[in-house]
Amino acid sequence: MAQIKGFEQFGFKRNGENDTQHYGSCPFCRSSKERFYVNKESALWDCKVCGRSGNFSQFLEQxxxxxxxxxxxxxxxxxxxxxxxxxxxxxxxxxxxxxxxxxxxxxxxxxxxxxxxxxxxxxxxxxxxxxxxxxxxxxxxxxxxxxxxxxxxxxxxxxxxxxxxxxxxxxxxxxxxxxxxxxxxxxxxxxxxxxxxxxxxxxxxxxx
Structure with a gap:
């Protein structure tokens, strides 16, 4: 997924992955908890700490x-x-x-x-x-x-x-x-x- 580098260019620190998602620290709330998830196929994302979520365009907007x-x-x-x-x-x-x-x-x-x-x-x-x-x-x-x-x-x-x-x-x-x-x-x-x-x-x- 090409967008994952885009997330990283704006503060997402990828620290791991599972079968369907990358995960790491959130570029918005900057929580120390690695609770920001990006779907490997759709680039849909969400943070389990601050509650923000969306698609790649909405990430760029925010x-x-x-x-x-x-x-x-x-x-x-x-x-x-x-x-x-x-x-x-x-x-x-x-x-x-x-x-x-x-x-x-x-x-x-x-x-x-x-x-x-x-x-x-x-x-x-x-x-x-x-x-x-x-x-x-x-x-x-x-x-x-x-x-x-x-x-x-x-x-x-x-x-x-x-x-x-x-x-x-x-x-x-x-x-x-x-x-x-x-x-x-x-x-x-x-x-x-x-x-x-x-x-x-x-x-x-x-x-x-």
Missing amino acids: ISEQHQAAITGALISKLSRSRGIKPQTLKSWGVGWSGIYFTWAARGNMNSSPTDLRRYQLGKKVLATSGSKLSLITSPRDTETKKVWIMEGDWDGMALWECLRSLKIQDQVYASPGAGILPKRLFSLFDGKDVIVCYDNDDAGQRG
């Missing part, structure tokens, strides 16, 4: 909320200076702090549920969570609009969103992890929309 609550103004300012994006924009896109990575959820899909939690360290590349599925990245605060924009890359998406909001334009903005990365299952997001695609001016961007 971890993202935990990270957003943990991030400080100093960390947001540090990322803002590094990327040239305003702190309020970063907050609006759900940026949090894991203790190691800046994180934000990719929830640009028909259910608006996170299928990936993006991970970033200053000066390095944005990483996907192990076992995740591709979705576009967008601000969870956005509402649907007739005109939508698709940018290449998380940072370009945030930067355009910030620019549009400074002009009092509320168009919804999506970011693709890369040029040409738009699975067919996401096409219905744009039914009836006026879509503007802005990819990088390179070979990959032209093909995308």
